[in-house]
Amino acid sequence: MTVALEVRTDSWPIAGGFTIARGSRTHAHVVTVTLREGPDTGRGECVPYARYGESVEGVMADIEKMGPEIERGLTREALQQAMPAGAARNALDCAFWDLEAKRSGVPAFRAAGVDTPHDMLTAFTISLGTPDKMAADTAKAKDRPLLKVKLGGDGDPARIAAVRQAAPDARLIVDANEAWSADTFAENMAACVAAGVELIEQPLPSDSDSILATLERPIPVCADESLHTSADLERLAPLYDAVNIKLDKTGGVTEALVLLEKARAMDFKVMVGCMLGTSLAMAPATLPAQQADYVDLDAPLLLERDREPGLVFSGSMISPPVADLWG
The missing domain is CATH 3.20.20.120 (Enolase-like C-terminal domain)
Incomplete structure (x- = not known):
């Protein structure tokens, strides 16, 4: 069954603003990925970071380029070589983990070797x-x-x-x-x-x-x-x-x-x-x-x-x- 890719951007207001040594922000700008396979859906979110040369637009474009590969059956394991480390791969990797959990019924914690997660x-x-x-x-x-x-x-x-x-x-x-x-x-x-x-x-x-x-x-x-x-x-x-x-x-x-x-x-x-x-x-x-x-x-x-x-x-x-x- 084909896996379909959806990408969107969202902005979330920060309570009171946020300041670090590099500057201040009033909103968190994130990119959300959704992978759909039949009735199952996996989601992932990333935060493009200018310190590492990333932008919302650039990260969305990098993710969208992977759409044809995903439709042809790209796996989470193959994704590690198909994209460099960074925000774009993070959103896709996390969406794959979520999709795998949804279609298998095996929680991601268990797949990662954690039987009983703790607070x-x-x-x-x-x-x-x-x-x-x-x-x-x-x-x-x-x-x-x-x-x-x-x-x-x-x-x-x-x-x-x-x-x-x-x-x-x-x-x-x-x-x-x-x-x-x-x-x-x-x-x-x-x-x-x-x-x-x-x-x-x-x-x-x-x-x-x-x-x-x-x-x-x-x-x-x-x-x-x-x-x-x-x-x-x-x-x-x-x-x-x-x-x-x-x-x-x-x-x-x-x-x-x-x-x-x-x-x-x-x-x-x-x-x-x-x-x-x-x-x-x-x-x-x-x-x-x-x-x-x-x-x-x-x-x-x-x-x-x-x-x-x-x-x-x-x-x-x-x-x-x-x-x-x-x-």
């Missing part, structure tokens, strides 16, 4: 701003067990101190999004040590992170923009202590699971993170997140509204997705 604690993101603004935002979220603090370079010691004062009992991780430099690394690291931060994401630009091999790392440092697929791990091993697996970078669940297994074998700590999308983008990421040290899949909590049905959040705990959403 997961997600980090909750504090957007970049002035120390006073970040303290005010943190005060509203101070009862959440794990906060992820966006930093921006200059002024970060004051930001992290303000956040810690506003949430004295929360666990903290920080994400600099490549905004630190070799000159500011030591001062910013010391501020994080003083605040009891337990993980620092991507402090330096990916094209100059080799200097991490020479810097003191009293807090584990996690690769995000420097990591895309399992092929990157050998280079990163001397530089980083942890890796952030995102499906829009790996090109889907299939490679994410390969990356997870290899990272574990190399003794990396593992975070499973996300771009700013809906529950349809988060749901497939809950597969590798079952084995992660850190989970950062809070994007639906940052939107004004989400897909229905969406993931179920109880505070910062995420329940595995229902089949009507994905998998």
Whole structure:
């Protein structure tokens, strides 16, 4: 039976906006893929990211080019060679996983080797701003067990101190999004040590992170923009202590699971993170997140509204997705 491809774009408003070191956003622009085979439907969502040279229009065009191949019987396994890693392949890969689950009756978790999925604690993101603004935002979220603090370079010691004062009992991780430099690394690291931060994401630009091999790392440092697929791990091993697996970078669940297994074998700590999308983008990421040290899949909590049905959040705990959403 022929599999038909549908592609569309959707825009979801962000509650209060979202700011990181590279800029601010008011909406999450996503691309949604639907694969139809008879009565069965599989869906996937991706978030094109300009940092990696992606746009909504370009990603949609790359996906639509695969339509004839899909009609001729392209499989999820063959997709891994047919497209490069990135957002476009992610949406298709996740839609294939969902379609396979729907037509077989075997949940995606079981197909991935997880018999009984468990609830997961997600980090909750504090957007970049002035120390006073970040303290005010943190005060509203101070009862959440794990906060992820966006930093921006200059002024970060004051930001992290303000956040810690506003949430004295929360666990903290920080994400600099490549905004630190070799000159500011030591001062910013010391501020994080003083605040009891337990993980620092991507402090330096990916094209100059080799200097991490020479810097003191009293807090584990996690690769995000420097990591895309399992092929990157050998280079990163001397530089980083942890890796952030995102499906829009790996090109889907299939490679994410390969990356997870290899990272574990190399003794990396593992975070499973996300771009700013809906529950349809988060749901497939809950597969590798079952084995992660850190989970950062809070994007639906940052939107004004989400897909229905969406993931179920109880505070910062995420329940595995229902089949009507994905998998």
